[in-house]
Amino acid sequence: MVENFAILPCNGLDKCAGVISHELAIKLSKQADNRIICPVFYRVSETKYNKLAAEKPLLVIDGCQTRCASKLAAEKNLKVARRIIVADEAKIQQIELTDSLRITDREVAFIGSLFDAMNKTDEVLSVPSPETGTTYNFEYETFQSGKFIFRIPKNNEIFFNENDCWAWVSGNRARIGVTDYVQQNLSDILYFYPPEVGDEIDQFGELGSIESSKAVFELVSPFSGKVISVNDKLEKNPELINENPYELGWVAELELTDPEGDRELLIGFERYFEITKKKGEETDVK
């Protein structure tokens, strides 16, 4: 999904490609937290849009190869997170851009296809996984308690709840699992009871459970959403959670219902590290 972007469109009103850029920007701006940067106003007043561009990743929509919007972004020293050139997309789709500045059904369909394609690109979860050939680049901070070493991933996109579950957020999706604290406490995990794909989970609702000879642990979901995938490998190999609960030992993926709202009740690496270290020192992990 394209969401939470600052959108800088070409907005050229004297060319069909510009009009399409403008319309596409409007369509995207109706989605989630996307906000439009007006290139005309940006030229005369920077303050408002510099703030917006600093807060959100930037999506640039260029109409033609003159790439006015990209040039404006470069002038303002903005980092472009994503770019689309309408003229190039038209070529790919074999759509001839006319001289008309009026949007007809044909252009509406083209804008719709651009919109869908942009949202679809992100539907392939950009969370890395061995299945997709991408790798994890987690940097772990560790601490030791007795003979146990606890790892906690240091990543701005990973959120924790105080029930020792993590969520790695990518767009409107998140991959969820338990932390090292849970797997060390449970020791050898013997069973995995997955949630059902399609289940709607409330924030802090149960997202399956895992069991060792010591205890059952019910996963407390950090986010609300719909279960779109579970880690089937855990049914045969629940020990993957013991090996690394953040990577091959992930539990489920959710399509998020209210990521912004839910995030208010979650914590980041620093706070979770602090809490877990304290718990590790006070609790006797046997």
Next chain:
Amino acid sequence: MSETTFMGVERSLIDWKPTIDYSKCDYCMECVRFCPHKVFEVREDEEIKLIIKNPHNCVVFCRACSKTCGPDALSFPDKNMTTQRIKEIRKEMEGHG
């Protein structure tokens, strides 16, 4: 429970603890053996042999003890209601912040 706050809220303000249905409880004491947080207390010499001694030690949103309970005698508050209450308290705290 080592933390005295949960999600930034004083633990004592959050109503989350197991409730024992004494009409079902058979005093097997599985929950007592299971819970590492000393939420329960056994009172061998009394008629009611099991009580919730330390409700605020109970980990908010944890219901694991109820899964060990054969006669299904343990229940917990509604998670959504508890989440809502935590949000309200946080808002009140911001207001006084």
